[in-house]
Amino acid sequence: MPIEITMPRLSDTMEEGTLLHWHKQVGDVVSSGDVLADIETDKATMELQSFDDGIFSEILVQEGEKVEVGKVIALLSEEVESSDSQASPPNSSSPSQQEEHTGMTISPVARRLADEYGVDIRTIQGSGPSGRVIKRDILQVVDTTKETSAAAATTKPAELLQPIVSEPEVVATSQPIVPVGDWRENRSEPLSNMRQVIAKRLVESKQTIPHYQVTMSFDMDPLLDMRKTLNKQLAPSGVKLSVNDFLVRCCALAMSEHPAFNASFGGDCIYYHGPVNVGIAIALPEEKGGGLVVGSIRDADQKSLRAISQESARLGNKARDKGLSVEEMSDTTFTISNLGMFGVEHFTAIINPPNSAILAVGAAVEKPVVRDGELVVGHELSATLSLDHRVIDGAMAARYLKTLKDLIENPAALLV
């Protein structure tokens, strides 16, 4: 009996995974614990390890294919059967041929219709017996595509521009300001795994959580002065504290006074979490497909500024480089999203469930401020909390921001 290797569920939200790379080839001896493949889940790239010993006998999912959790992706034969595989040598047919003949069944008419309508059958989960793709499945895809393209057609920008362009003098005199390139063509691109998850989770968040926002400005001069001093002292050891590192610590410390900010709405109860794990939103490079992930700085209230800074830098680099593991992204209880480095002064963020709050941080900007009755130039930072009103009321939010303000404007407390 061959052992079936299935697409594992590697995170709570994972529904399908992409097989990035097979580490084993057909015929390889596999021992328990060997890495078989790299799997891209909704947000991370993970290694798939074997739980069994045997011969890697058949690959059912090719590199680059996306399949549902639980689907058989490869077969491992017990070693006794290896003699058989010598009688019939390992399948050396081309990947496309294997794709044709393994892992999916499709009714003849469904295959014909897929060809006619240009439907990619690999993206379809069949509704027939044993997942056979049948006529109905193809027609559903065709119908959905028709609806989407019809909707797109009605809002085509070209049509909106039509009246202006049709004015004779404009047509006669205007030269294209920018050469028309491919980028001006209407086009659609399939969603990446990550974009699908972002779309699903944020719609869910915005639609189910009663959001409201509270904004406060902070005098940043004391904190910036201290940061300057500390960075000068720490420079030899390679540590460079960012404003965000300070904010992580401030937020975490403020949690202990305001446990509702370290809580989740549970339907008929409110969960108060023990550990304070502050999530930091990390934007991924657009050339790598973009998107964002939230790295988790665990026990942020117990960590020094230096430890927070190192962890934050490590998470940021790894996220941009090869992606975070599920462990590195899970269990956050509060999230900070900072666009200050882009010069953004103020924005609001969508809560990252199951958190109850997210802090949207702008830049520390130079402003005229009144200090001791005199008008001077100071640095001010505006931050906006988005809150789940089911857990946190307005006055509670104001009190939390007050605590945060005390910490930011009297930063010596962060050192002890």
Added chain:
Amino acid sequence: MSERIIEFRDALCEAMSEEMRDDQKVFLLGEEVAQYNGAYKISKGMLDEFGPRRVIDTPISESGFSGMAIGAAMRGLRPIVEFMSWSFSLVAADPILNNAAKMLYMSGGQFGCPIVFRGNDGAGGQLGSTHSWCVESLYANVPGLKMAIPYDAYDAKGMLKTAIRDDNPVFFLESERLLSTTGHVPQEDYTVPFGQAFVRRQGTDCTLISFGRPLHFCFEAAEELAKEGIDCEIIDGRTIRPLDIDTMVKSVKKTNACVVVDQSWSFASIGSEVASQIHRYCFDDLDNFVHRVHSDDVPTPYASNLEQAYLPNTRKICEAVRSATYNT
């Protein structure tokens, strides 16, 4: 033109009588066909009209009178042989299969065999396993013969006339269960040509193909399935040899699903032949394999309830269609 509603059995009688009036070479023979007016009253009044030389009562010896009729056909007459039941034709297998069907070939074209063998085929209702034969799968296997199975009175008359005028041996399979059904039969002369299937119900979701009595079950099933939103197209094949596969293929190309309903046993049957051809000609149009509904693979039971359960009944057809259309 007003409707003329008559029974299936009377349509058969009209076909034979009209052909006998038109053609002196046509005559009828069989058990009880003359003085008793036919075991099923199909030849009622024919002895009176045509006399004992052309409506002949035979001894209970199918092998004997079949062979005699084949000899008459070889010499230029056009006999109609009535089997009280096709079950009884088994004892005449040698003359009807070995002689009638092969005569033209074996005589090098010297002797043809323009003959009609007709009678009741299939379960008539508590006749037991030896008298409930469906011979279509057995006999249709033989080259050189034609086989027709009418479903209603109109086809019964039109197809029997075609059979009588055909220069080849025609196996004409009637059903005792259909003899009392009624339908419109025009006064004027007409024939129904062989090899032309008839789409008896238009539908979009599944093609039901059948012959003769099981069509009745198909109609019942189609009504039940319509309530579930499954729209069946029903094709009456009318003749098994020749088989109008074109009409069937055209329908399956539209519905992408097919169920063949055949009262024979399933193994090496009409159903398996039709399914095989549909698979061949509609391969890229099928959403599922061709499903088949047959009589169960046992001798026909005598008990009424068991006989009903054994037949290719409405329940079996509904299940097959649901499965073929993925509506289980």
